[in-house]
Amino acid sequence: MRRRQRALVVCLMLLAATLTSCSSGPDEVTLRVLASPELADVQPLLGELKDDTGVELDIDYSATADLAWQTTAAGRSDTYDLAWLASDRSFLLRAEAEGQRAARPESTPIMRSPVVVGLTPDVADKLRARVPGGRLSWADLADAAADGTVRFGMADPGRSDTGRAALVGVATAAAGTGSALREQDVSCDRLRGFRSGQTLTGDSSQDLIGTYVRHQDDADALIAHESELLSLNATGKLGKPLEIVYPEDGMVLSDFPLLLLDPEQRSAYGTVVDWFLRDDIQQKLMERTWRRPVSEDVTPSAPLRASVGNALSFPDELSIVERLIADYGDPARPTADQVVFLLDFSGSMRGKRMDELRAAFAGLSGADTTSTGKFARFYRGERLTVVRFGGGILEERTLTVHDDGDLAALNSFVAKGGFDDSTAVWSALDRGYRIASGAVDEDPGRPVAIVLMTDGESNSGIAYEEFLRRYHELGTDVRTVPTFPVQFGEADAAALKRVAAATGGRMVDANASSLSDAFKEIRGCH
Numbered sequence: 001m002r003r004r005q006r007a008l009v010v011c012l013m014l015l016a017a018t019l020t021s022c023s024s025g026p027d028e029v030t031l032r033v034l035a036s037p038e039l040a041d042v043q044p045l046l047g048e049l050k051d052d053t054g055v056e057l058d059i060d061y062s063a064t065a066d067l068a069w070q071t072t073a074a075g076r077s078d079t080y081d082l083a084w085l086a087s088d089r090s091f092l093l094r095a096e097a098e099g100q101r102a103a104r105p106e107s108t109p110i111m112r113s114p115v116v117v118g119l120t121p122d123v124a125d126k127l128r129a130r131v132p133g134g135r136l137s138w139a140d141l142a143d144a145a146a147d148g149t150v151r152f153g154m155a156d157p158g159r160s161d162t163g164r165a166a167l168v169g170v171a172t173a174a175a176g177t178g179s180a181l182r183e184q185d186v187s188c189d190r191l192r193g194f195r196s197g198q199t200l201t202g203d204s205s206q207d208l209i210g211t212y213v214r215h216q217d218d219a220d221a222l223i224a225h226e227s228e229l230l231s232l233n234a235t236g237k238l239g240k241p242l243e244i245v246y247p248e249d250g251m252v253l254s255d256f257p258l259l260l261l262d263p264e265q266r267s268a269y270g271t272v273v274d275w276f277l278r279d280d281i282q283q284k285l286m287e288r289t290w291r292r293p294v295s296e297d298v299t300p301s302a303p304l305r306a307s308v309g310n311a312l313s314f315p316d317e318l319s320i321v322e323r324l325i326a327d328y329g330d331p332a333r334p335t336a337d338q339v340v341f342l343l344d345f346s347g348s349m350r351g352k353r354m355d356e357l358r359a360a361f362a363g364l365s366g367a368d369t370t371s372t373g374k375f376a377r378f379y380r381g382e383r384l385t386v387v388r389f390g391g392g393i394l395e396e397r398t399l400t401v402h403d404d405g406d407l408a409a410l411n412s413f414v415a416k417g418g419f420d421d422s423t424a425v426w427s428a429l430d431r432g433y434r435i436a437s438g439a440v441d442e443d444p445g446r447p448v449a450i451v452l453m454t455d456g457e458s459n460s461g462i463a464y465e466e467f468l469r470r471y472h473e474l475g476t477d478v479r480t481v482p483t484f485p486v487q488f489g490e491a492d493a494a495a496l497k498r499v500a501a502a503t504g505g506r507m508v509d510a511n512a513s514s515l516s517d518a519f520k521e522i523r524g525c526h
Helices: 002-023 037-053 089-097 121-130 138-146 161-175 205-214 226-234 263-276 279-289 318-328 352-367 371-376 404-415 425-442 464-472 493-503 515-522
Strands: 029-035 055-060 082-084 107-109 111-119 152-154 198-200 221-225 243-245 257-260 338-344 383-389 393-400 448-454 483-487
Touching: 029 037, 029 263, 037 055, 037 205, 037 263, 037 279, 055 263, 082 263, 089 161, 089 318, 111 121, 111 161, 111 226, 111 279, 121 138, 121 243, 138 161, 138 371, 152 161, 152 205, 161 221, 161 318, 161 371, 198 205, 205 221, 205 226, 221 226, 226 243, 257 263, 263 279, 338 425, 352 371, 352 404, 352 515, 371 515, 383 404, 383 425, 393 404, 393 425, 425 448, 425 464, 448 493, 448 515, 464 493, 483 493, 483 515
Parallel strands: 029 055, 029 082, 152 198, 152 221, 338 383, 338 448, 448 483
Antiparallel strands: 082 257, 107 257, 111 221, 111 243, 383 393
16 A cells, blocks of 8 residues: 555646646746847837747847947957947947957847938938939938038937947048948048038937937938838838938948857847747847848838949057047037148249149039038138248238138138248148137137148248247147148158148148149148
8 A cells, every 4th residue: 555655646747847848938047148238129029029039138228339348359258248239339349459369259130220321301312413313322411511501419428339330330431441440541530521410419329319309400311220110100200201312332240140259159139039030030130120131031111122232341459549539529419620821822832733723723612422421511610721832921810610601701802912022831730729729729629720831932921940949839738739730842852741740730742733633632631
């Protein structure tokens, strides 16, 4: 009897164990995830992830562009197991810069979305009417921002990967090389005209979009991921849906990678990645977040079939990205340069050379419709001083650009006669620094630069050594104002290079190209 009871107890225990094993789900694991704010739209799917795999993602949506101060360059973190970013490009550049390239974490792309432009319908129509074929580029947007036609919103590139990708896209188009930005491509900032049109920003693209919904009259355009603009249009919160433009000169593509920060969680990480890459989940991600699937077996929905054309490359050095962001400045603070042009009106400039000078200024005023011309043009809010000199200062004028009338007045001033028979290069440059000193005193935050154009050697006025003595007596802030000499005709290249080095500028040889190209090359350098 006792044997039967023992056998019955054993059978019941085995049955209970079997039933428990059959009814329980996957082993439950909670992974702590640091994610980009724009990935909050994935949250509704996470319950399905846990039900299917037993893995729960506890997500903190506060990741910055490169995870600086949030993880080590190798990805290690005492707080997070995974990171989920719009892009890991900035993070990997930081890892490489800190000597951690070999230790960088495993990364898997989950979905894709290009950084594009959303325009209000009326502004989109206006811009297309100005462009042959109606196919808009970043250069067209920069041109429209410079002349006041477009006011746009863009997330802060110092914090947001979306804003950083947008800035890299615009800067790459401005460089005109068709390849990743190099140090020399950002040595001269060509984005001031573009920057002048920014009226809205935010620490993240989510913040930016929220601000735009509340202040739709303050901007005509948003620069963000295609997915974010499609999602915004679908909310019904806009007076009119934004028209999405895929710039002809290329876009930066984000692939929303999932990164493994804690190697001990590799098994759970693999489970999560495999789940997200399933075709049915890729379909749901596409339908719910408007991002493009990475799976080739999932057909993109109609709104996601537009070609991204030329996918622009991200810079391969952290220093390039950091310099680009520093040059762009704080997008929440309006800024406008002051440029002092010192123009040689000695007798040797008569005729063809003066025609070239006037054509160069006309091009900077909007007549140059090339891509480089649109990025380099004068822009609304910019303060310009033109000094015509010969053996002394012949005449000078300062104006702030508000409309085409101001540009016409500036061109008329440059077109005037009044030549002189000698050339006082260093006296003119000394006058340029007096003007710069006044500008710095008036607005210490305003970037100031001096452009010196001459076609001959200095044969009048103060000597170079006297100019240098006076320069070194200036305040520290004024001495940071660089001079960019333009060598033209028979100008003394050695002397111009010397003064460029002394003031932190760079000489440009117009004889190797043209005055128009030389002025475009140094536009915005500071």
